[in-house]
Structure formats: C-alpha cells, structure tokens
Amino acid sequence: xxxxxxTRLLPLLALAAALAVPxxxxxxxxxxxxxxxxxxxxxTPAHRKPASIDRVVVHVTxxxxxxxxxxxxxxxxxxxxxxxxxxxxxxxxxxxxxxIAWHAGHWPTNVRSVGIEHEGWTYGPDGxxxxxxxxxxxLSAWLAKRSLMPIDRRHFVGHDEVPGGHGHTxxxxxxxxKRYLALVRQYAGSDQPLKITxxxxxxxxxxxxxxxxxxxxxxxxxxxxxRVNGRILWTARKRPFTFGLGHGFNTLLLPNxxxxxxxxxxxxxxxxxxxxxxxxxxxxxFRVTTAGAQSWTKRKGVITLRSRxxxxxxxxxxxxxxxxxxxxxxxxxxxxxxxxxxxxxGKRVLEVVAHSVDGRVAQARIPVVVSNKVTKPKPKPVPKPKPVPxxxxxxxxxxxxxxxxxxxxxxxxxxxxGKPDRVEFLIxxxxxxxxxxxPFTLGWDTAAEEPGVYRLGARxxxxxxxxxxxxxxxxxxxxxxxxxxxx
Numbered sequence: 001x002x003x004x005x006x007t008r009l010l011p012l013l014a015l016a017a018a019l020a021v022p023x024x025x026x027x028x029x030x031x032x033x034x035x036x037x038x039x040x041x042x043x044t045p046a047h048r049k050p051a052s053i054d055r056v057v058v059h060v061t062x063x064x065x066x067x068x069x070x071x072x073x074x075x076x077x078x079x080x081x082x083x084x085x086x087x088x089x090x091x092x093x094x095x096x097x098x099x100i101a102w103h104a105g106h107w108p109t110n111v112r113s114v115g116i117e118h119e120g121w122t123y124g125p126d127g128x129x130x131x132x133x134x135x136x137x138x139l140s141a142w143l144a145k146r147s148l149m150p151i152d153r154r155h156f157v158g159h160d161e162v163p164g165g166h167g168h169t170x171x172x173x174x175x176x177x178k179r180y181l182a183l184v185r186q187y188a189g190s191d192q193p194l195k196i197t198x199x200x201x202x203x204x205x206x207x208x209x210x211x212x213x214x215x216x217x218x219x220x221x222x223x224x225x226x227r228v229n230g231r232i233l234w235t236a237r238k239r240p241f242t243f244g245l246g247h248g249f250n251t252l253l254l255p256n257x258x259x260x261x262x263x264x265x266x267x268x269x270x271x272x273x274x275x276x277x278x279x280x281x282x283x284x285x286f287r288v289t290t291a292g293a294q295s296w297t298k299r300k301g302v303i304t305l306r307s308r309x310x311x312x313x314x315x316x317x318x319x320x321x322x323x324x325x326x327x328x329x330x331x332x333x334x335x336x337x338x339x340x341x342x343x344x345x346g347k348r349v350l351e352v353v354a355h356s357v358d359g360r361v362a363q364a365r366i367p368v369v370v371s372n373k374v375t376k377p378k379p380k381p382v383p384k385p386k387p388v389p390x391x392x393x394x395x396x397x398x399x400x401x402x403x404x405x406x407x408x409x410x411x412x413x414x415x416x417x418g419k420p421d422r423v424e425f426l427i428x429x430x431x432x433x434x435x436x437x438x439p440f441t442l443g444w445d446t447a448a449e450e451p452g453v454y455r456l457g458a459r460x461x462x463x464x465x466x467x468x469x470x471x472x473x474x475x476x477x478x479x480x481x482x483x484x485x486x487x
Contacts, residue, residue, distance in 0.1 A: 032091060032138040034083075039094030041075040044110075048098045050147045054197075055113035056140050057104050059159045060170035065119040069094070072117070079103065081115040083139060089131035091139060106164045114143055122172035133176075137183035144188055144219070148195050151185050151219040152239065153177065185219065194220040194267040196275050201261060203277035208284070209312065209358030210250050213243035220267040227262040228254065241265075251281045252358060284311035288354040288362040289409065291441035299340060300372045304437070305350055307334040307364070310409075310445060312356040320351040340370045393418030393462050395469035400456055402471040406446050412456065414440040420460035426470075428455055451477045 061068035065086040071077050072084065072094055080101040084092045095101040103115030116136060120128055140156065149155050158175065159168045198216040201207070215224060224241040226234040226249075234243045243249045262276040287310045293303055307317055309332075319327040319336040321343075327336055340348070350366040399413040400406070414423050416438070423440035425433045433442040440458075457470035 031142045032135060034091045034093045034139075036093050037069065037073070039069070039073040039080060041073060042078055042080040042102050043095050044100040044102070046098060046100045046111075048100070050097075053097070053112060053114055053143070053147045054149055054155055055109060056143060056149075056156050057109065057113050057115050057159055057162060058136075058156070058171045058175065059103060059115060059117045060122045060172065060175075061117050061119050062121055062170070063119075065090070068117055068119065081117045083115070084117040084119070085132055085136050085139070086119045087129045087132050089129075089135035091135055097143075104159065104162045105166045105168065106162045109162050116140070118171065122170045122174075124174070127174035128171075133180055134183060137180060138187045140184045141187035141189075144184065145193070148193060148197055148218050150197075150216065150239075151181060151188060153181070156181060156184070188219070194218055194265060194271045194273050196221075196263060196265050196273045199263060199275060201279060203279075205279045206282050207249075207251055207279060208282050209252065209356075210248035212246070213249040214246075215241050215263055215265070217241065217265045217273070220271070221265040221273075222268065223266050225262075225264040225266070227264065229260055230262070250358075252283055252360065254281055256281050256283055286311040286354070286356050286360040286362050287409070288317070288352055288364050289411070289443040290352055290364050290366060291411075291435075291439070291443075292437075293350060293366050293368055295366050296369065298369045298371045300370065301340060303336075303338050303340055303350070303368070305336040305338070305352070305366070307336075307352045307354070308332075308443060309334070309354045309356070309362065310443075312358060312360065315355045315357045318353040318355070320353065322349055323351070341372050343370060345370050345373055390419070391417040393420060393460055393465050393467050395458050395460055395467055398456075398458055398469065398471060400471055400473060402473075404471070404473045406444070406454075406473045406475055408446060410444040410446060412442045412444050412458075414458040414460075416440060416458075416460040418460070418462060420462045422461050424459040424461065426457035426459060426468075429457070446475045447478070449475050451475050 059081060061084065063071075065084065069084050069092055072080050080095055081103045082093060082095045082097060082101050084094065097114060100110050101115050102110060103117075104110050104113060116139065118128060118132060118136060120126070120132075141151075143149065144151050144155075159170045162168070195218050196215055197218060200212055200214045213226060217224065221241070223235060223237045225232050226236070226243045233249075236242060258278050258280050260276060261279055262274065265273040288307055289310065290305055290307050292305045293299060305319065309317065314332070314334070316328055316330045317334040318325055319329070319338075321338060326338060329335070336350075338350070346369070348368055348370050350368060352364045354362045356362075394417045396415040396417050398415075400410065412425060414425075416423055422434050422436045424431050425435075425442040425444075427444070432444065435441055453472060453474050455470055455472055457468055459466055459468040
C-alpha cells in the first residue's frame with residue numbers, strides 16, 4: 001500500500017476509534033477523578049440527599065475551560081454549576097452536590113438537579129471531544145447510580161429543555177445524545193440497582209372510578225406487573241410504565257372495600273423490586289332523579305323536566321322523547337324544556353340518560369299523556385266575578401309525613417300557596433336545597449345520613465315574608481354490607 005493511501009486512511013481510522021464505544025473498564029460506575037475548587041459564591045446552601053436529585057442538566061461554557069471556572073467562582077456572575085469538564089476530560093467540581101447551584105435559570109429545576117458545564121461552543125465547528133464525552137458520561141453514570149436515577153432523556157436534559165427558556169440553546173446540535181446516554185449506561189454497568197422510585201398510588205389511598213396508575217423505576221427495569229389481590233391485571237413492557245397504556249385503573253370492576261395492590265419491577269437475571277400496600281375502593285351508586293313531570297300525568301304546552309345526578313360526576317345528560325334524542329346537556333343544572341304542541345296528542349315517553357365520567361350510565365323513564373287539542377264549547381257569558389283576594393303565603397302540604405320512616409332516596413315535594421319566590425328545604429335547621437318553581441321538589445338521599453331522627457322543614461319565601469312547616473322522620477339502621485375480594 002502506498003504511503004499516500006496510508007496517510008489518507010489514518011484520520012479515518014482515528015475517527016472510527018473515537019466513535020467506538022468499548023465495554024466499561026474496572027472503574028465502571030465509580031466516581032471519576034475530580035478536582036475540587038471552591039466556587040460557592042452563587043449557590044443556595046441546602047442539605048440535599050442523593051434521592052432528592054433526579055435530573056442532570058447539560059450545559060456548554062461558550063468559552064474556555066479555565067475562563068468558565070474563573071467566571072463561575074466570581075460573585076458577579078450570579079450563576080454557578082456543580083461541575084465543569086474540559087475538552088481533555090479534566091473534571092472540576094465547584095459546588096457540593098448537597099447544595100443548590102444556580103445553573104438552570106429555573107428554580108424548581110435547580111432544586112432537583114445537578115449542572116454539568118462542558119468546555120466549548122454550542123454551534124462551534126469542533127463539537128465535543130471523545131475524552132470530554134467519556135469523562136462526562138462516567139460522572140453521570142456515578143450520579144445516576146448514587147441517586148437511583150433512570151438513564152433516559154427524561155432525567156438527562158439539555159439547558160435548552162429547561163422550562164422557562166430564557167433563550168438558551170445549549171448543548172446544541174453537535175451534542176450526540178444517543179451516544180452520550182449509551183456511554184452513561186455502559187459506565188453505569190450491569191450492577192445498576194433495580195428499584196421502584198415512585199408510584200402514583202399511595203398506601204391507604206381511597207379511590208373511585210378510573211384512576212391513573214403509573215410508576216417510575218431505575219433504568220435496570222425491563223417490565224412491570226401491576227397486581228391487585230395477588231392477580232396480575234396488567235403488564236407494561238415499555239416506558240413509561242403505566243396501567244392500561246395510560247387509560248387508567250378501572251376500580252368499578254372490583255367491589256368496594258380494602259384491596260392489596262402490588263407492583264413487581266423485573267430486571268435482568270430474574271432480579272425484581274416489589275412494592276405492596278393496601279388501598280380502599282369507594283364507588284357510590286350512580287343514579288339520576290327527575291322533577292317537573294310525573295308518570296302518566298296529562299301534560300300540555302311546554303314541559304320543563306329537571307334532572308339531577310347522584311354518586312359521581314356526570315359527563316353529560318341526554319334527554320330523549322320516544323327514543324329520539326332532543327338535547328345533550330353537559331353542565332348542571334340539567335334541564336329540558338320541550339314543547340309538546342309539536343307532536344300529536346297521546347302517550348309520550350320522556351327519557352333521561354346520564355353518563356358519568358367513569359363510564360357508568362343511569363336512566364329514568366317518565367311516560368306522560370300529551371293533551372293539547374281539546375275542543376271546548378263556547379262559554380256562555382257570565383257576570384264578571386268579584387276579585388278574589390290571593391291566598392296567603394302558606395305551606396299547603398308535604399309529601400313527607402310526620403313520623404314517617406325514610407329510607408333510600410326520598411322525593412320530598414311541597415305544595416305552597418301565595419306564589420312564593422322559592423321554597424327552601426331544611427334538615428335539622430340546615431338548608432339542603434332550594435326550588436324556585438312548583439312543584440317544589442328535593443331528592444334526599446338518606447343513604448348518606450346517619451340513622452336517627454331528623455326534623456324536615458319546608459320554608460316558603462316571598463319577598464321578606466316567610467312561613468315554615470316541619471315534620472319529624474326517622475332514618476332506620478342499615479344492614480351491614482361486606483365486600484368480597486376480586487376473583
């Protein structure tokens with residue numbers, strides 16, 4: 001081979017050797033040599049523990065190595081960094097890891113992160129040296145192992161990815177994230193500990209409906225099993241490890257009561273990390289009640305039907321007439337005003353279908369008889385009656401009787417004379433509801449009350465005048481219910 005060809009191949013061979021990623025040496029995942037130089041002029045003293053650090057922020061000095069070190073030691077800089085790495089791979093530490101450096105320009109990030117400056121220029125033509133990347137990767141591998149930090153792009157970020165922006169663009173397009181993280185993982189070694197570091201559910205949580213269930217682990221985890229009462233309900237094999245691909249854990253498939261949740265994180269060679277603790281599921285029954293139209297009554301003109309949902313938040317309430325959708329209401333109060341004069345007289349079925357945010361459905365059907373076209377004989381002239389004074393403001397009657405035993409959902413209707421502005425419903429002196437149109441109605445769910453005697457008062461209000469009538473009812477003892485474990 002000619003000398004010319006050898007001369008041309010030498011740079012290519014050197015480049016290939018630099019880009020190769022050999023297996024870590026015996027010092028893998030150990031702290032690399034670091035020179036300590038006091039640079040604590042622009043820091044916040046703290047007592048951070050390793051577990052409180054979960055970010056590494058990569059910076060570029062935009063200048064020379066010693067110039068950056070000198071500037072970060074200067075109180076006028078109003079900035080600091082934990083480490084600075086030269087192009088030859090030399091590492092200088094300026095701030096203790098337990099203290100907070102002012103490197104990110106974003107306080108929440110500063111509190112939880114370590115800042116590493118790299119000698120160079122964000123858009124410089126020379127990029128970053130192999131020695132510099134390897135020194136930084138060995139340092140980051142040691143930091144990740146020390147803090148049980150996953151080695152991924154969520155926990156290793158550039159200055160340009162810090163919230164708030166502030167115009168920073170480092171480390172820039174010449175920083176090879178793929179190669180850098182590959183080096184960090186290799187230097188972390190196969191002895192990286194396997195641990196579940198965070199979970200969205202907590203011990204003794206009381207949950208209902210669909211709830212998110214997500215965990216975070218160290219990078220050694222390969223798959224995660226989500227278990228309830230010893231049964232595997234979901235297996236996640238990719239990050240982020242979430243139950244049901246992020247759609248959530250549907251507690252409606254299990255009975256109310258206490259359950260044992262377990263999470264198994266599996267790594268290589270059968271290693272595992274387990275967390276288990278109890279939670280309690282408390283899903284209330286989802287129901288819908290209506291007021292304004294009673295079953296099998298004759299109605300004409302505009303019918304106003306009011307609905308209320310119980311037991312869960314409603315996503316929407318659908319009103320139908322004879323199976324045909326008339327209105328979809330997504331915000332309380334849920335009210336239908338239907339003009340019955342647009343249909344033929346006869347039987348019509350008003351239907352209310354409530355959909356909860358957790359997917360449950362409740363329904364109420366009210367058959368009514370529409371009677372608008374009534375032929376009346378021509379009335380004979382009658383003398384003009386003398387004006388009759390309006391009836392006084394009074395509570396005429398209540399659907400709840402004195403001494404009644406009240407159980408389940410009680411529809412409490414009040415008839416009032418004197419055209420009150422509103423009727424207030426009081427239970428033991430406390431206003432539980434108000435209705436402004438007759439028939440004045442309140443749905444009282446006694447299942448939410450303690451057994452005992454209650455005084456129910458109806459108060460009619462017109463202007464400054466009020467009248468009140470009350471009855472006494474008894475809420476009986478409820479039989480004890482027991483929850484069963486999931487099959």
